[in-house]
Amino acid sequence: MITLKYDIKIHATAQKVWNILWDTHTYSQWTQSFCETSQMQSDWKIGGETLFQDANGDGMVATIVELEQFKKVVFKHLGILRNGIADTTSAETQEWNGTFEQYHLDEQDGITTLHAEVETAEEYQEMMDRGFQQGFTVVKALAEQP
Numbered sequence: 001m002i003t004l005k006y007d008i009k010i011h012a013t014a015q016k017v018w019n020i021l022w023d024t025h026t027y028s029q030w031t032q033s034f035c036e037t038s039q040m041q042s043d044w045k046i047g048g049e050t051l052f053q054d055a056n057g058d059g060m061v062a063t064i065v066e067l068e069q070f071k072k073v074v075f076k077h078l079g080i081l082r083n084g085i086a087d088t089t090s091a092e093t094q095e096w097n098g099t100f101e102q103y104h105l106d107e108q109d110g111i112t113t114l115h116a117e118v119e120t121a122e123e124y125q126e127m128m129d130r131g132f133q134q135g136f137t138v139v140k141a142l143a144e145q146p
Contacts, residue, residue, distance in 0.1 A: 001099060001119050001120065001121060001122075002119070002120060002121075002122050002125065003117055003118070003119050004117070004118050004120060004125060004128050004129070004132075005116070005117050005142060006114070006115070006116045006117075006118075006132040006133070006136060006141055007113060007114065007115045007116075008113070008114050008136040008137075008139070009111055009112070009113050009114075010111065010112045010113075010114060010139065010140045010143045010144060011110065011111055011143075011144050012110075012112055012144055013103040013108070013110065013112065014070045014071065014107035014110075014112045014145050015070045016070070016112075017105055017112045017114055017139065017143050018070045018105060020142045020143050021103065021114075021139060022040070022042075022073075024039070024040075026123045026139075026142055027039065027040050028125050029138055029142065030136070030138040030142070031131070031135055031137045032135075032136040032138075033131045033133075033134035033135045033138075034127070034131040034135065035054045035059075036054075037055035038052070038053075038054060039052075039053060039054070039055075039057075040052050040053075041053075042064070044064065044067070045064065046063075046064050046065065046066070046067055047063055047064070047065075048063060048064060048066070049061065049062075049063060050062045050063060050064060050075055051081060053073060053081050053084070056083065057081055057082070057083045057084030057085070058080075058081055058082055058083065059080070059081045059105050060074040060077050060080055060081060060096065061074060061077070061078050061080070061081055061088070062077045062078055062101070063075070063076050063078060063085045064076075065100075066102075070096035070105060071104070071105055071106075071126060072102070072103065072105070073102070073103050074100055074101075074102045074103075075100065075101045075102070076098065076099070076100055077096045077097065077098070077099045077100070077101065078097060078098075079093040079096065080092065080093050080096065081095060084127050093105045095121060099118075099119035099120065100117070100118075100119050101116070101117075101118050101119070102115075102116065102117045103115070104116075112143075114136060114139065115141075116136075118132075
């Protein structure tokens with residue numbers, strides 16, 4: 001596994017950026033560069049369940065291990081989803097089990113730095129680079145709208 005890091009400065013409050021990241025409608029907009037039908041469901045509780053999935057129910061199952069609203073959320077991946085069914089025990093799942101995906105927001109003088117760190121297999125680096133670079137550009141555009 002490798003750790004990838006992404007940053008962007010956004011002329012908006014951390015609360016506005018946070019809401020764009022995690023609102024159901026805008027989440028699907030900024031994550032289209034990963035998957036056109038990307039969606040997220042979460043109970044937003046530490047130790048609860050979070051699903052990152054496409055329209056077919058394929059994706060990842062995770063839990064939140066750290067949460068500070070408008071500042072930080074850390075997801076720990078637990079397994080994969082196939083047709084909406086979680087798999088946390090197969091050999092394929094073991095590659096992802098325990099990896100982290102983190103988002104940090106730091107607001108200074110009306111400018112928010114959005115930072116993400118993702119642990120992933122090296123073979124997915126190009127997809128992650130493209131997805132986060134394009135996705136964060138969408139977050140910035142949405143957040144900087146009046």
